[in-house]
Amino acid sequence: MKVTLERAALLKALGHVQSVVERRNTIPILSNVLLEATDGTLKFTATDLDLAIVEAAPANSVADGSTTVAAHTLFDIARKLPEGAQVELVAADGRLALKAGRSRFQLSTLPKDDFPAIADGELPFSFMLPSLTLKQMIDKTRFAISTEETRYYLNGIFFHVTDEAKPALRAVATDGHRLARVAIARPDGAVGMPDIIIPRKAVAELRKLLDENQGDVKIELSSARIRFSLDNAVLSARLIDGTFPDYSRVIPTNNDKRVVIDASTLAESVDRVSTIATDKTRAVKLAMDNDRITLSVTSPDNGTASEELAASYGGDALDVGYNSRYLLDILDQLKSSQAELHLSDAASPTLITEEGDTSALYVIMPMRV
Amino acid sequence: MTIRRLPETLINRIAAGEVVERPASALKELVENALDAGATHIAVSLKAGGRSLVSVHDNGCGMGLSEMQLALERHATSKLPDDDLSLIKTLGFRGEALPSIASVSRLTLASRPREAAQGWRIVVDNGVAGAAEPCAMEQGTRVSVEALFERIPARFKFLKSERSEQGLCLDHVKRLAMVHPQVRFDIETEGRSLFRASPDMANGLARLASVLGPDFADNALVVQVNRDELNLTGFAGLPTFNRGVADHQYLFVNGRPVRDRLLLGAVRGAYQDFLARDRFPVLALFINCPNSFVDVNVHPAKAEVRFENAGLVRGMIVGGLRETLARAGHKSSTTTSTAALGAFETGTSPVRASGNASGWGHHAPPVFTAQMSEMSLAYNAAPSGRITSITAIEAETDFPLGIARGQIHNTYIVAEAKDGLVIVDQHAAHERLVHERMKKSLAEHGIKRQVLLSPIVVDLDEATAAGLEDRSHELAELGLVIERFGHCAVIVREQPAMLGQTDISGLIRDLADELASYGTALSLKEKLDSISGTMACHGSVRAGRHLNADEMNALLREMEITPHSGQCNHGRPTYIKLGRTDLEKLFGRR
Numbered sequence: 001m002k003v004t005l006e007r008a009a010l011l012k013a014l015g016h017v018q019s020v021v022e023r024r025n026t027i028p029i030l031s032n033v034l035l036e037a038t039d040g041t042l043k044f045t046a047t048d049l050d051l052a053i054v055e056a057a058p059a060n061s062v063a064d065g066s067t068t069v070a071a072h073t074l075f076d077i078a079r080k081l082p083e084g085a086q087v088e089l090v091a092a093d094g095r096l097a098l099k100a101g102r103s104r105f106q107l108s109t110l111p112k113d114d115f116p117a118i119a120d121g122e123l124p125f126s127f128m129l130p131s132l133t134l135k136q137m138i139d140k141t142r143f144a145i146s147t148e149e150t151r152y153y154l155n156g157i158f159f160h161v162t163d164e165a166k167p168a169l170r171a172v173a174t175d176g177h178r179l180a181r182v183a184i185a186r187p188d189g190a191v192g193m194p195d196i197i198i199p200r201k202a203v204a205e206l207r208k209l210l211d212e213n214q215g216d217v218k219i220e221l222s223s224a225r226i227r228f229s230l231d232n233a234v235l236s237a238r239l240i241d242g243t244f245p246d247y248s249r250v251i252p253t254n255n256d257k258r259v260v261i262d263a264s265t266l267a268e269s270v271d272r273v274s275t276i277a278t279d280k281t282r283a284v285k286l287a288m289d290n291d292r293i294t295l296s297v298t299s300p301d302n303g304t305a306s307e308e309l310a311a312s313y314g315g316d317a318l319d320v321g322y323n324s325r326y327l328l329d330i331l332d333q334l335k336s337s338q339a340e341l342h343l344s345d346a347a348s349p350t351l352i353t354e355e356g357d358t359s360a361l362y363v364i365m366p367m368r369v
Numbered sequence: 370m371t372i373r374r375l376p377e378t379l380i381n382r383i384a385a386g387e388v389v390e391r392p393a394s395a396l397k398e399l400v401e402n403a404l405d406a407g408a409t410h411i412a413v414s415l416k417a418g419g420r421s422l423v424s425v426h427d428n429g430c431g432m433g434l435s436e437m438q439l440a441l442e443r444h445a446t447s448k449l450p451d452d453d454l455s456l457i458k459t460l461g462f463r464g465e466a467l468p469s470i471a472s473v474s475r476l477t478l479a480s481r482p483r484e485a486a487q488g489w490r491i492v493v494d495n496g497v498a499g500a501a502e503p504c505a506m507e508q509g510t511r512v513s514v515e516a517l518f519e520r521i522p523a524r525f526k527f528l529k530s531e532r533s534e535q536g537l538c539l540d541h542v543k544r545l546a547m548v549h550p551q552v553r554f555d556i557e558t559e560g561r562s563l564f565r566a567s568p569d570m571a572n573g574l575a576r577l578a579s580v581l582g583p584d585f586a587d588n589a590l591v592v593q594v595n596r597d598e599l600n601l602t603g604f605a606g607l608p609t610f611n612r613g614v615a616d617h618q619y620l621f622v623n624g625r626p627v628r629d630r631l632l633l634g635a636v637r638g639a640y641q642d643f644l645a646r647d648r649f650p651v652l653a654l655f656i657n658c659p660n661s662f663v664d665v666n667v668h669p670a671k672a673e674v675r676f677e678n679a680g681l682v683r684g685m686i687v688g689g690l691r692e693t694l695a696r697a698g699h700k701s702s703t704t705t706s707t708a709a710l711g712a713f714e715t716g717t718s719p720v721r722a723s724g725n726a727s728g729w730g731h732h733a734p735p736v737f738t739a740q741m742s743e744m745s746l747a748y749n750a751a752p753s754g755r756i757t758s759i760t761a762i763e764a765e766t767d768f769p770l771g772i773a774r775g776q777i778h779n780t781y782i783v784a785e786a787k788d789g790l791v792i793v794d795q796h797a798a799h800e801r802l803v804h805e806r807m808k809k810s811l812a813e814h815g816i817k818r819q820v821l822l823s824p825i826v827v828d829l830d831e832a833t834a835a836g837l838e839d840r841s842h843e844l845a846e847l848g849l850v851i852e853r854f855g856h857c858a859v860i861v862r863e864q865p866a867m868l869g870q871t872d873i874s875g876l877i878r879d880l881a882d883e884l885a886s887y888g889t890a891l892s893l894k895e896k897l898d899s900i901s902g903t904m905a906c907h908g909s910v911r912a913g914r915h916l917n918a919d920e921m922n923a924l925l926r927e928m929e930i931t932p933h934s935g936q937c938n939h940g941r942p943t944y945i946k947l948g949r950t951d952l953e954k955l956f957g958r959r
Contacts, residue, residue: 148870175870176821250822278908281817281866300810323819323866347820367866368818 001065001091003037005057007081007100010042013057014075016209016233017046020053020201021071032068034115035089035096037061042089045115046071051202052118053209055233066112067091074098077105120227120236123220127189131213131230137171138207140182140360143329145200146175153242157203160195160244161186172247178326179247179363180333194223197244202226202237209233251363252349255342257318259288260355261311263334266293270331273297273305274324283369284324288343289317297324320346321369330362378496381443381472382521388469391528392419392517393537395474398466399512400545403427405448405459406510408552409568415558418531419538424513431482431509434489434501441478441493443468460625460671467512472496473524474517480510495520539563543580544626547619547653550576577604577653581617584610585651590697592654594689596681599658601689606651607697608643609936617651622663624655628672630886632656635683638891639690642808642898645939652690656682695932770929770944773921780912782921790952793944795921796912797937798928804905804938805931811901816848819866827874828858833881840884847893851877865893867900902938 017033025031034045042059045052081087081100088099091109098105138157146154158172167186172179198206209230210217218229227236273295274282287294291313296306320343330352331339338355352362375383389395396419403411406429416422432440439445446464470476471493481488488506492499518524528534539556543564546554550569557563569576578586589604603621620632632654640650664675676682770793771786782793829837837844838853845851848865861873879892910916916924928934928943937943953959 146870148872150872150875174822176823176825177819177870179822245823247823281819283817283866300814301806321817349822363822365820365822368820368863 001035001037001067001089002063003042003059003061003090004086004088005042005059007078007083007085007087009057009059010087011075011078012212013042013044013055013232014071014078016055016205017044017053018071018075019208020046020048020051020205022048023072029068029110029114029116031070031072032110032115033071033074034066034068034112035091036066036112037064037089039064045118047116047118048201049116050199050238051205051235052237053205053233053235054118057232065091067096067109068112068115069096069107069109073107118236120220120225121222123222123225123227125189125193125222126218126220127187128216128218129187130216131210133184134217135207135210137182137184138203138210140333141171141173141180142200142203142207143333144173144175144178144180144362145203146173147200148175151176153197153240153244156197156199156240158195158197158244158247161190161193167191172244174245174247174250174363177323177365178330179250180330180360181247181251181362182360184359193221195244196221196223196226197240197242198226199237199240202235206235209235250349251361252342252344252351255344255348255351257288257313257315257343259293259311259313259341259343260338261293261309261341262336263331263339263354264336265309266311266339267328267331269295269307269309270324270327273307276302276305277324278302281367282324283321283367284327285319285321285369287317287319288313288315290314315343318343318346320350321367322350322364323367326364330364333360333362377443378472381468381496384443384465385469385473386524388465389473389517390524391537392423392514392534393541395419395466395470395514395517396423396425396538397541397545398461398470399423399425399514400542401460402466402512403429403510404545404549404552405461406430408509410553411555413538413542413554413556415535415538415556415563418534418558420517420528420531420534422513422515423517423538424511426509426511428507428509431485431488432480433482433485437478437480437489437491438498438501440467441471441491441498470514470517471498473521474519475515477513477515478510479504479506479512481506481508483508535563541626544619544621547573547577547580548621548624548626548655574604581619581651581653589652590693592652592689592693594685594692596685598662599656599681599685601654601656601685603654604652605654605690605693607935608640608650608694608933609942611644611648611650613648615649618649619653621653621655622665622674623657623660625665625671625674627674629674631676631679631683632686634883634886634891635686636690638683638894639687639694641891641895642938643694643933643936646895648939654686656686658682697932697935768925768929770925770946773918773925776916776921778913779915782916782924784921784925786946789946789948791925791944791946793925793928794912794937794942795910795914795916795924797941798924798934798943799909800902800905801934801937801943802924802927802931803909804902805933807901807905808898811897816846816897817866818848818850818863820863821861825861825873826854826858827861827877829878829881831857833885834859836884837877837881840890844880844890844893847890847897849876849880849893865897867897871896898938905938 014033021031021033030048036043037059039061040058041056042061043054043056045054077098081103085100090097094109096107096109098107141157145156149155154175159169161167161169168183169186169190170181170183172181206228213230215231220227225236225238227234270284274284274297276299277283277297278299278301283297285296287296291311293309293311294306295309296304298304334354340353340355342351346366349363349365352364354360388398396413400411400413403425406427408427408429410428412426414422414424444464446461448459448461472495475495476493477490479488479490488504489501490504491501518528535558542554542556546566550573553568554564554566555562566576566579574586574589585606588607588610590607592601592603592605594601615633618633618636620627620629636650636652644650662677665671667673667675767787769786771784771791773782773784775783777783780795782795784791784793834853834857837851837859841851848863849861850863851859851861854860859877861877864873876893880890883891935943950959
């Protein structure tokens with residue numbers, strides 16, 4: 001194999017695939033990235049056996065061929081090469097020679113036949129989504145993914161389709177304290193697709209790829225695996241084998257107290273008052289009264305903070321405590337729109353949506369303060 | 370097959386299986402008898418770790434011939450005068466020990482009461498009693514057990530080595546010696562004295578020290594609590610005086626040594642905040658309560674007891690110990706400073722050690738090997754110690770931790786107290802102060818609870834679920850709100866907000882186990898403490914931070930007024946103190 005490519009192209013492709021590779025591996029080949037040169041492109045493949053990314057970069061291939069080399073090392077080298085450098089990669093005699101400007105590297109390789117082949121099996125369901133739509137679905141839910149490993153079925157985003165009045169594709173994530181749900185119109189081809197849970201790591205890698213993707217994303221899936229085909233890259237992942245809990249029960253339907261307030265104003269105030277909270281919990285209390293919200297935080301060490309905000313509210317006076325970080329996570333998704341909070345009492349879940357738009361909804365459980 | 374009544378010897382042997390397990394348990398029964406007989410001097414003699422001979426000689430009230438013959442029969446005892454098992458004042462009461470031992474060994478019983486003219490002796494050989502014969506002896510009773518289990522291979526096979534059997538014998542007698550300080554004990558084996566304790570008429574600390582080692586006396590705090598009719602006395606070791614095993618916790622109920630899980634759990638709970646999980650305190654606690662409050666007739670060897678109100682006892686132990694430890698304030702154990710003293714080299718001359726042991730400069734030329742070792746910059750770092758201006762210690766300012774004189778390596782504060790030199794680990798000390806402050810504020814403001822979006826159902830067995838339900842109010846105080854869910858499950862509705870995302874069902878199962886065996890929700894407290902401990906660690910002054918004189922003095926003053934500031938969160942000392950005499954010793958002035 002002998003191939004020349006731009007440093008920028010090398011760096012970009014490696015940047016995408018190297019984060020799939022775990023820092024420590026018990027199987028040595030998994031530390032490596034598979035390089036395959038075929039007319040005009042260099043293909044990069046990395047996998048941790050659950051997740052695989054294949055990315056293609058334009059390259060000038062003199063002699064086709066393939067090899068595998070340590071992913072993190074190659075990435076670090078690419079990062080430190082001067083901008084605009086031409087990088088030449090030559091694989092011969094169990095080594096990969098890398099030449100760029102005056103730098104010379106000889107990297108040890110492992111035979112490409114040892115690299116695990118990625119078998120997706122049959123993926124019977126297939127549909128297209130615009131990059132932006134998929135990006136938003138991920139952004140609005142991923143903050144609520146649980147990191148606690150014993151309830152592994154919460155460690156991802158749950159995708160499923162509904163056949164209600166308006167058929168929809170929904171993405172849901174929860175960690176037992178809050179929940180986020182986004183719905184879009186059901187795309188053609190998603191009819192009858194199985195309920196799936198996409199693991200956290202795959203979500204994070206996909207999100208990175210989407211940043212630089214222009215065209216639509218082709219999604220193919222079975223009940224065990226999913227594949228996303230982007231402009232230059234293909235990501236395939238094993239799905240979480242578990243049952244997502246029936247989340248619809250925790251979304252409150254008759255919360256009668258309704259507050260409307262500018263999301264970013266509320267977020268800024270919450271952030272400001274919670275500055276003085278020293279402990280890990282960062283509880284903030286919201287006191288709702290006639291067209292007014294009073295935020296307050298009490299810290300035994302630092303003192304107290306409060307801030308009053310104008311809001312549209314007509315119900316009885318109500319005090320509710322929240323974990324300020326949970327609240328900020330949600331308000332961040334609403335950006336500069338008007339947030340609509342539906343409350344019932346201080347111990348029941350609160351529903352938050354964008355005013356007049358229920359495509360994305362968030363549920364947060366209060367804290368007892 | 371017909372049902373028949375078992376012969377008496379067989380019955381005794383079966384009973385012996387419960388009571389007499391090994392020489393040590395026979396010895397325990399005999400020494401207890403001696404104590405019940407009101408002896409003031411008990412001499413024990415062992416051969417081959419008790420395998421060939423256990424002999425107990427006391428100066429108690431003694432027995433007449435007819436009593437001796439009766440004593441060798443089963444369920445014959447002088448100890449239940451009212452025939453009421455709920456009012457047991459003596460150590461023994463079952464009337465089983467002597468006949469049981471006699472059925473599995475060659476037992477010689479000799480006794481003379483004070484008023485009798487002569488003593489009598491009876492030999493029982495594996496359950497067969499010989500004729501009584503008169504013998505010469507002083508007042509008291511002498512029991513010799515020879516060839517224990519010689520005819521019971523099943524038991525004999527499982528005896529341990531002489532050395533470990535002897536250790537067990539010693540342990541049993543020592544436990545009894547601790548609780549009877551006024552009685553003189555002598556244990557010898559083949560002419561060699563193993564343990565000797567003279568009567569201690571004072572508070573018993575001297576006796577404890579003779580059992581637990583002289584260090585204990587210097588590091589023990591007096592415990593004295595009264596609650597209703599209950600009374601807890603004894604000595605608790607400082608947290609910094611800890612051990613790697615739980616063997617050095619001696620608990621006594623009404624003068625009876627017990628190893629009760631409830632009591633051990635309460636001790637662990639009391640020390641839980643001051644010691645790492647794998648370290649254990651050293652202590653001796655004596656619980657006195659009305660005889661009707663406690664049931665000792667639970668366990669044949671009487672190692673376990675049952676209390677009428679276990680919660681009260683647990684509360685008394687935890688409360689009493691915590692209060693005692695809090696009173697100790699910043700005290701840290703003397704063994705740490707002794708260890709520090711030992712670490713001082715009495716340097717011959719301050720010559721920098723060369724790499725060569727012989728001292729004579731045969732320096733090999735440096736050889737570069739292919740393997741590169743990390744080379745440190747040998748720039749002979751100048752000592753970074755700084756001295757604060759010396760002011761004489763004024764008479765009226767009597768600070769136990771003294772006045773800061775300087776900081777070494779930006780890590781240790783050196784202070785001069787009236788009676789010696791104090792060295793403080795600034796990070797450990799400050800970490801503890803922050804931790805104590807956070808604990809206080811948690812206690813004052815309560816633990817914040819996060820309500821769960823979807824309650825978590827944890828499947829348990831019925832007894833465990835019921836146990837958790839009974840203690841649910843206690844868990845709620847710690848921020849965990851649970852409810853019973855059907856017969857065999859509990860449902861968690863709220864969790865401590867501090868824990869963030871955590872494995873709730875694992876926690877519940879751990880808690881259930883602990884409530885069952887120790888009676889306290891240790892792991893939840895430990896989890897909360899470890900979080901506040903970690904936060905304390907991040908929020909405190911690090912090693913390597915330069916402190917000025919005012920900062921150092923402020924730290925010392927705060928340590929003096931903060932309880933438990935003598936040890937860090939893991940039971941290591943935060944400071945050591947070298948007394949003036951210690952310093953003088955170092956320089957050979959004493």
